[in-house]
Every structure is written in structure tokens, then in C-alpha cells.
Amino acid sequence: MNRRLFARSFLLAVTLALPAIGLAADPKTKSPKPLRVAFGQEINLADYLVPGKTTVFDFTSKYCPPCVAIAPDLEKLHATRDDIVVVFVDINRPETKGIDWKSPVAVQHGMRSIPHFKIFGPDGKLIAEDTPKDAKARQMVTKWFK
Numbered sequence: 001m002n003r004r005l006f007a008r009s010f011l012l013a014v015t016l017a018l019p020a021i022g023l024a025a026d027p028k029t030k031s032p033k034p035l036r037v038a039f040g041q042e043i044n045l046a047d048y049l050v051p052g053k054t055t056v057f058d059f060t061s062k063y064c065p066p067c068v069a070i071a072p073d074l075e076k077l078h079a080t081r082d083d084i085v086v087v088f089v090d091i092n093r094p095e096t097k098g099i100d101w102k103s104p105v106a107v108q109h110g111m112r113s114i115p116h117f118k119i120f121g122p123d124g125k126l127i128a129e130d131t132p133k134d135a136k137a138r139q140m141v142t143k144w145f146k
Contacts, residue, residue, distance in 0.1 A: 054083055054122055059116040061099045
């Protein structure tokens with residue numbers, strides 16, 4: 001088995017095993033730290049909405065300097081506001097260096113720039129999303145930092 005296939009198989013096995021052994025957070029409750037999900041794979045955002053809470057999805061990559069810069073503020077927002085949940089959606093596949101614009105999750109959600117925010121209200125409905133012409137979601141999030 002080549003290294004890439006082994007790495008993918010191992011990552012999948014660990015991802016599937018964590019909930020069974022109680023080491024993964026339940027996506028329907030607020031965990032102490034923001035969840036980091038996707039790792040380049042397609043994702044159903046509805047699986048990570050927390051009922052009764054505003055959920056902020058931050059599409060991000062460790063190779064994106066603005067993403068790295070805003071992450072501590074998002075972690076603090078998640079930790080200090082009981083009504084807000086932050087979920088980091090990592091667009092990078094593990095083997096990809098640089099921002100992975102061609103990853104399944106980046107393509108699925110039409111990523112053209114990051115950080116990219118989608119905000120869902122406590123009722124689970126989308127209330128704001130960044131677009132190429134409007135950063136409404138980012139403006140909402142940064143107001144909450146104050």
C-alpha cells in the first residue's frame with residue numbers, strides 16, 4: 001500500500017473511531033473549543049449546527065495568513081459567548097501544501113477567498129454569508145469580537 005493511500009485510510013479509520021471511543025465532541029452540543037472539520041472533504045454543514053445557538057462556519061486553511069490571524073479571535077468568541085458556536089471548516093486535504101482551492105469541500109461551497117464565513121441562526125437558517133461583493137458575515141463576526 002502506498003503512503004498516500006495508507007495516510008487516507010488511517011485518517012478515515014481514526015475519524016470513524018473517535019466517536020465510538022468518546023474522544024470526539026458531539027456536533028449537536030457546544031464543545032469547549034471550536035470543532036475543526038472537513039479536512040478537505042465534502043461536508044454537510046447541517047450536521048454541525050447546534051440547536052438554539054448561532055453557528056459560525058469559518059472556511060479556513062493553515063496556509064492562509066488572514067485565516068491564521070483571525071483564528072484566536074474566533075476561538076475567544078466561541079469560548080466567551082454561550083449563544084455562539086464556531087466551527088472551523090478546513091479546506092485543505094492533509095497531503096496538500098498551500099491553500100487547497102480544488103479540495104472537495106472548497107469546490108462544494110464555491111470558495112474563492114478565505115477566510116469565508118457562513119452564519120446560521122439559532123433556528124438553523126442561513127442568516128449571512130460572505131460573497132465576492134459583500135462581506136456581511138465577516139462584518140457580523142468582527143462586531144462580536146468587541
